[in-house]
Amino acid sequence: MVRPVAPRATGCEECLRLGSFWVHLRLCLTCGHVGCCDSSPLRHARAHAASVKHPIVRSMEPGEDWRWCYVDQSYV
Template sequence: MTVSDPHVVMIRSVVPQTPEGCADCLRLGTPWVHLRLCLTCGHVGCCDSSPMRHARAHAHTVGHPIVQSFEPGESWRWCYVDETMV
């Protein structure tokens, strides 16, 4: 984790709200490619390679900047504000 990213203070211990997939894609019936977990509230959204890019939309709309990959075996984190790994 990069300590210099000021947004790490928004990371919480979260439980995925929709572990079965992207919350918005499930509601809309749209496909996704990969999933991202909001580390502030537990929202599960789809990645930037997905047609709807719900994880990025959530980050910018709600103000929760950091996600973690929600793919099996991956644990990297990304800050949408700084566009960098954290």
């Protein structure tokens, strides 16, 4: 059973603090961290996954429901 995770923010947490921008948002399915995608300049979702070892994210874009594993570099 998949445990629902609530987003901790409405935008990329680090970009909001830095005053930067993002292209798309990703939700960490372990802790609810919201980070920006690899097309964004600072790639905070990938950095979060690497630093805290939370490998799976879900797209937060409207109409998208896919999940990505940074360890396996594949959709899950």
